[in-house]
Amino acid sequence: MILLETLRLALRALLRNGTRSFLTMLGVIIGVAAVIAMVAIGEGARQRVAETFASMGSNLLVVMHGTSQVSGSRGGSGTQPTLTWEDLAAIRTELPSVKLASVQARAGATVASDTQNWTTSVFGVDPGYFEIRAWSMRYGRVFTPSEADSGAKVVVLGQTVVDKLFEGSDVVGSTVRIRNMPFEVVGVLARKGQSPTGQDYDDTAMIPINTYNSRMAGGLRRYIPGVIFVSATSEEATARAERDIRNLLRDRHRLGPGVEDDFHLRNMAEVAQAQQEGTETMTALLAAVALVALLVGGIGIMNIMLVSVTERTREIGIRMAVGARPGHILWQFLVEALTLSSLGGALGVGLGIYVANRLSAQFGWPLMLRGDVMAVALGFSGLVGVVFGMYPARKASRMDPIEALRWE
Template sequence: MTTILASFRIALRALLANKMRSSLTLLGIIIGVGAVIAMISVGSGAKKRIEEQIASMGSNLLVVMSGSATSGGIRFGAGTVPTLTVEDAKAIASEIPGIKYVAPSYYGIAQVVFGNQNWSTVIYGSTPEIFEIREWGLIKGRSLTQQDIDGATKVCILGKTVAENLFGGLDPVGQIVRIKKIPFAVIGVLSPKGQSTWGQDQDDVIFVPLTTAQKRLFGMQFPGMVRSISVQTTDPEVMKIVEEQINGLLRQRHRIPQGQDNDFTVRNLTEVASRAEESAKVMSLLLGAIASISLIVGGIGIMNIMLVSVTERTREIGIRMAVGAKGKDILLQFLIESLMLSLMGGILGIAIGVVGTLILVHFTQWPILISLKAILLAFLFSGSVGVFFGFYPARKASLLNPIDALRYE
């Protein structure tokens, strides 16, 4: 066997001898590897984005909505008829195990005015627990307290979008805004959360104490009325059980006879989100698969060129065999040649894939992750493509009969 170094030199010379052909062959691999890298990066970026959105929604989250109104056989959707109360929320918190936080909420849309600026947004009345459930911090000021709830104080916390629209560059904390003409002191500004899984701007919101929303802003059709109750369980495993128990408890409290529909709906938001995550995973797999096909096509290109090369260099093979090259020397020579082609293509493809991904990031603002794993994978994959598709031509060369190869014209 020749030394590996000598084999590499021989392979390099052979590739340089046919620059045009080598570079066109390279192109196949470059495109393949580049596509794999870019697609995996886009896919993992999409997955990451959904994960962020799930985290922004709050994990292990169940939302109990008021029941749907039915009028003349037409059902109006969850939340249209208020059926839930603060007492329901308290009962859920005290009677069902496995629950971390419960936050009853009452919300409506109202116009907010500051100076000569106005903005219509969701006014969300809730308890301090809502910020724990949604894992939502403040960038300025303070949060709601139990005193705010008890006293139905006229304070509010602005979402980032609202703060920007009403105050521009000004510091909102300590200022007075008017919601439905009632003056509210701004006590804090929430950190930005961005879009929800379904594309809603989560920062376009104002939080006020639940009691304030009930008594001062929107009024109540019955005492303690809320529109929804957010429930966070201690861990994801108990969500199914907690969901069932909430169903049972509320049916009992609302005195719903057997066989009749619930006047409320329990939604498992985590489930919805994980379904979105699932589809992102499928998408990135699909993208990766399509990109891999182009890599395989590139590999077939290598095989094609190597076969041509073996035929063209039959005499050279004969000369080498005549001076003592063994079958495995010839095999190694051609294998290294195709391996070099594919690895060079791999390296260039990685560079192009990374640059392409960065360009994509620049124009789409997607969070695209260039993972080291994807790069390594693409490199190894291109190497194996080289060995796999180079083996047949190399073996064909190594099995040539010396005298036939020498006589080949």
């Protein structure tokens, strides 16, 4: 018997019990949709994590002050100032694995235009900071080295601050007042969005660190009034840079062997990687659960096919009496199961794409539909049909025609 004929027969049999067929397929539909949606969500999350960490800056290391310890009670990171300006200069000049290093000092301050005011974080930074953080300019420029050295009253604004203070967006050349001192806007930062912890990167105003020291921090102190951001020469060099900086600082701070670091060093690449691995594990877990759902769908198919075989015992007997071979009967029911599962799989792919779409829109994640996952899910649902359809089909093909004809 030709395959097409069998397929026609299967479709007809399934249409005859339309509701039942659909409900049977539902198990596979949900299973496949779950696999696709879960993997898409996992991929989207992974992508999102990768993007957010990329937006923090590449090959990034952060050096922070040490921890204060007062009669056994230890403060948090940066509570005990230990990093000096000389340390910064040494990191910058002595280590070949380090590309750039910049201070990042921070103070809350009110910034005002002629008509509006807005309280934001004012950062004192070196000119290299923008490159370290992979921060490009939307308008204007960063401060020049001479502006940085001389402590000029120039500022680079984040987009959020521009939106709060001005009508238009190209505000280069305007004057804003920070703590009532006039600053010239020399640049506007390109929008960066949120940090992994939900902070608005764009709610910021950046001024040269020397200006910060003299105007915001009340003069130059011995210790750096913030943290040091370091960019390694390459991704591979990040670990080496971390080691180099640790050795350099321990050396400079004269810490003997066995003495704890009096500073904190954080490798953002490691954090990013850990986060990525976390989302990958999550994806695998979700996909595994979805696969279980698909298996359960397969069992549903087997169940309904067994019912169908029993119901149609007489039909099987008739077919055998007019010359159907066991193979014909086997194929008929196998193709029926396969049609159920494949159709369910196809509908599941559609549903999965829809759900992934909705969810990625909901969470603002990039939509990551993977063709290979769809193909695997579809293939797997077909396999489910064959595996779980085989038992009922064999049962049908092995019926005794005489018994089958007598069956009421």
